[in-house]
Amino acid sequence: MEIIMILxxxxxxxxxxxxxxxxxxxxxGVSKDFKSALGMGLAVTFVxxxxxxxxxxxxxxxLVPLKIEYMEIIVFIFVIAAIVQMIEMALKKYSxxxxxxxGIYLPLITTNCAVLGVAELVIDSAQIAALIGIEATAMNxxxxxxxxxxxxxxxxxxxxxxxxxxxxxxxLPINKHLKGFPIAMIAACxxxxxxxxxxxx
Amino acid sequence: xxxxxxxxxxxxxVLIVVGIVAALAVIFAVLIVAVSKICAVQEDExxxxxxxxxxxxxxxxxGYAGCADYAKALSEGKADLCACGxxxxxxKEEIAKILGIPFSASVKTVAVVKCxxxxxxxxxxxxxxxxDCIYQNTFMGGKKLCSDGCLGEGSCVSVCVGNGxxxxxxxxxxxxxxxxxxxxxxxxxxxxLIELIPSTAKVYVACSTKCRGKDVxxxxxxxxxxxxxxxxxxxxxxxxxxxxxxxxxxxxxxxCLTCVSKCPRKCIKxx
Numbered sequence: 001m002e003i004i005m006i007l008x009x010x011x012x013x014x015x016x017x018x019x020x021x022x023x024x025x026x027x028x029g030v031s032k033d034f035k036s037a038l039g040m041g042l043a044v045t046f047v048x049x050x051x052x053x054x055x056x057x058x059x060x061x062x063l064v065p066l067k068i069e070y071m072e073i074i075v076f077i078f079v080i081a082a083i084v085q086m087i088e089m090a091l092k093k094y095s096x097x098x099x100x101x102x103g104i105y106l107p108l109i110t111t112n113c114a115v116l117g118v119a120e121l122v123i124d125s126a127q128i129a130a131l132i133g134i135e136a137t138a139m140n141x142x143x144x145x146x147x148x149x150x151x152x153x154x155x156x157x158x159x160x161x162x163x164x165x166x167x168x169x170x171x172l173p174i175n176k177h178l179k180g181f182p183i184a185m186i187a188a189c190x191x192x193x194x195x196x197x198x199x200x201x
Numbered sequence: 202x203x204x205x206x207x208x209x210x211x212x213x214x215v216l217i218v219v220g221i222v223a224a225l226a227v228i229f230a231v232l233i234v235a236v237s238k239i240c241a242v243q244e245d246e247x248x249x250x251x252x253x254x255x256x257x258x259x260x261x262x263x264g265y266a267g268c269a270d271y272a273k274a275l276s277e278g279k280a281d282l283c284a285c286g287x288x289x290x291x292x293k294e295e296i297a298k299i300l301g302i303p304f305s306a307s308v309k310t311v312a313v314v315k316c317x318x319x320x321x322x323x324x325x326x327x328x329x330x331x332x333d334c335i336y337q338n339t340f341m342g343g344k345k346l347c348s349d350g351c352l353g354e355g356s357c358v359s360v361c362v363g364n365g366x367x368x369x370x371x372x373x374x375x376x377x378x379x380x381x382x383x384x385x386x387x388x389x390x391x392x393x394l395i396e397l398i399p400s401t402a403k404v405y406v407a408c409s410t411k412c413r414g415k416d417v418x419x420x421x422x423x424x425x426x427x428x429x430x431x432x433x434x435x436x437x438x439x440x441x442x443x444x445x446x447x448x449x450x451x452x453x454x455x456x457c458l459t460c461v462s463k464c465p466r467k468c469i470k471x472x
Binding site: 058062066068071074075078079082085086089090092093094171172173 | 218221222225226229232233236237239240241242331332333336
């Protein structure tokens with residue numbers, strides 16, 4: 001039951017891109033065609049899940065007992081940058097095909113605020129418990145990792161929807177002053193409004 | 202002042218925090234170093250050296266995803282050195298040395314549209330749809346009566362790196378001063394109407410039709426009917442007729458412009 005709640009919450013109601021407005025840069029930058037959008041989305045999903053897997057225990061078992069919770073952002077940036085680097089190197093060695101498919105998107109994720117956002121969100125047990133309807137004390141690492149995974153899938157959904165729209169839009173006769181980026185912004189706005197409805201039901 | 206500072210901020214606490222974070226940083230640094238040692242991949246030295254000599258325009262004109270990808274293909278022997286239009290010949294010679302292959306400096310080339318039809322060529326049907334040649338070409342090979350006429354929707358315009366292509370009177374025209382000879386338009390054109398010719402060329406054939414003379418007469422006022430007058434009259438014998446179309450050998454061409462004046466259809470044009 002909670003898993004479904006996490007899924008609905010992370011993918012639809014609190015979608016990282018179109019509801020919380022995190023990670024807008026790749027959302028607009030890499031959504032020109034379907035293939036690269038999907039690659040970016042999956043790379044982000046991968047990194048988000050791993051980030052939650054690593055930052056949650058670091059926060060709970062190192063920062064909280066030592067009472068230095070306020071260092072979370074610096075530590076999380078460390079973690080994200082380091083794991084992205086390590087993933088990149090590992091992929092290059094063990095799966096060159098995947099490495100080529102993800103290409104430049106992996107390094108781009110290092111500075112993606114959606115990834116830092118999910119790491120910040122899952123440690124705030126009160127907030128996340130309210131989002132997925134569990135007791136704050138019941139929050140554990142499993143939920144954190146699941147939230148990271150579904151948040152990434154939500155990102156993928158948003159960016160893939162956007163790329164599909166933009167591919168369609170590119171073929172339409174559009175006024176010169178709206179062509180390219182302006183119409184993409186308008187399309188993004190409509191997607192955001194559509195997702196907003198999930199929060200109302 | 203010193204007192205005030207020590208009251209609000211315990212220097213020891215700060216040091217402890219700095220120490221912890223530094224320790225974390227060191228752990229990650231060690232991890233990264235370890236992973237990089239374990240996952241060390243032999244970088245292709247050749248590709249690296251080649252990409253240093255490439256123009257670095259990342260125009261994609263060679264058909265690869267950027268200069269780095271092209272350098273990799275070159276080092277593996279998959280790509281042709283001539284495919285890059287942006288790199289100058291000296292740099293290409295350097296690359297040829299790295300690769301150990303012979304390279305004769307190719308002459309600087311520019312692209313021309315081998316069609317002058319446009320509005321002068323009649324239409325099969327009225328086309329109302331996406332302004333895209335490839336799209337239009339899927340409907341009975343485009344709206345033109347001539348099977349090899351420029352469709353004029355300007356798909357080449359959008360891919361041109363130097364913004365050198367314009368659609369004038371329904372036919373694409375390339376400004377040779379702006380052409381970077383990258384070949385992006387050549388790959389885009391669904392009718393294969395664009396070709397690279399030496400920039401020193403004096404004339405070019407502005408028609409690619411595969412239709413027969415009689416059909417061309419009916420369809421287009423500037424189409425080649427394959428009469429062969431240009432080939433017969435060329436003093437240098439630089440023109441041969443291949444598939445009812447003149448082909449100019451630019452090494453022989455002296456630029457006398459006889460063919461331009463002899464062509465009854467005015468489809469050999471001064472360049």
